[in-house]
Amino acid sequence: MDNRPIGFLDSGVGGLTVVKELMRQLPDEEVVYIGDSSRAPYGSRPVEQIRKFTWEMVNFLLSKNVKMIVFACNTATAVAWEEVKSKLDIPVLGVILPGASAAIKATQIGKIAIIGTVMTIKSDIYREKVQLLSPSLAVKSLACPKFVPIVESNETKSSVAKKVVYQTLKPLVGQVDTLILGCTHYPLLRPIIQNVMGNEVKLIDSGAECVRDISVLLNYFEINRERIDLKLRHQFFTTASSQAFDQIAENWLQIPVKSRTIKL
Template sequence: MYNKQPIGFIDSGVGGLTVVKEALKQLPNENILYVGDTARCPYGPRPAEQVIDYTWEMTRYLLARDIKMLVIACNTATAVALEEIKAALSIPVVGVILPGTRAALKTTKNNKIGIIGTVGTINSGSYEAALKQKAPQTTLASLACPKFVPIVESNEYYSSVAKKIVAETLQPLKHKQLDTLILGCTHYPLLRPIIQNVMGHSVTLIDSGAETVGEVSMLLDYFSIANAPQTAEQKICEFYTTGSANMFEKIADSWLNLTELSVTHIDLGGNIHAS
């Protein structure tokens, strides 16, 4: 029995596109709806209660579109809102933290793992708790990188400014003898080449968002809700942003390489209008 309902993805901005990119590759038959709350990005510095409220607003918007699964493609939102939303909904809800920790533990050889993320994600201790629960012997080094998300959201992630900020920010991790680094924010894979260059090629970078798609795939099979093979014309892939549709489209276009992007500006509090 095939299920045509879309999978919903939510993020504080464009970062979740790194998860969608992997979904387009691994799950080519699935219909996708994406909401990026660009107008209120970044979520990292915000109080947890506010992040929970915003995450619920995006969730309700997609529930009204009859999604069959929700992917919280934002580490900050996963850290503070996943359990509450999971408990309240009857559809599967997937976050990005646990898949990232599992991949890191599978990858590390010396049990020295670094985690970079927003202030909210790092302060929540979610990655550390998950890693220590599974592997208490692991040595962890966490670092908040508050300047990374604004670089990506302003489409500056290829710039010399980005290189300078990443190099300066990651200095505290350089001498920790890490062999694995979790990119604990879905915006960070857009900075991946710079991060890799700074950390060196002996450090394996874990894209928590990309790892999440493997879990989505497994759940589609487990609940028998995968879609049938479909042509490109049949496929639905729609993007909604609370910020500038033009800026979102530029970043999505360069990152996803889709021929025709459907990007619509929305106001989560009320009316929707195309941009």
């Protein structure tokens, strides 16, 4: 057993979709969250910069004495997960492998699409992982650089959001039966995405899938939190406005959130 918190990192607020799923599946675990909203989106930045920013968040989480780090960000996972995982002596999870595995299990017709940031799509890591595990699958991918700014500005219900999602995803409609939301911001746009793609298309939430893995690894490494002291003190940090962060976080998590603004 290990009563230290689990650390989550993301370029902004998208990783909260993973935290929400954690709170549902593992309600006794404590969270430290860092979202780098002042530098979001990561997805269109150069690799070396993403790598540096990710390490800054990792080091911040380590200073908070976390027992595990979750890359609740596909872009950071694509760029730096393997490196960070190999260098730390606590478990480090990414969102890509859980998402890829879930999609392989979900597809009936063998046609999958992945949407993500420019960097995630350019890295081609989803296609690579899916096809290593299942070479016969047809994998399409599409960068959606306009989605993260919509989520970060809390405009997920606006008519602009609907228009952008519709126009962006049009090339995929009718082409696949499974769509990986390869960016943790995208579940906040899920109703619109589902509407555009059609109800028969399975949406794979890479972050939610990742929580199943968190649970298994807590067991494997025997670092679950004891249920004796139920007083949880989640901590949220952002590099941008804490007010804006709290608004999105409270709306999404349905709990009171008092984040602190920090500089990385």
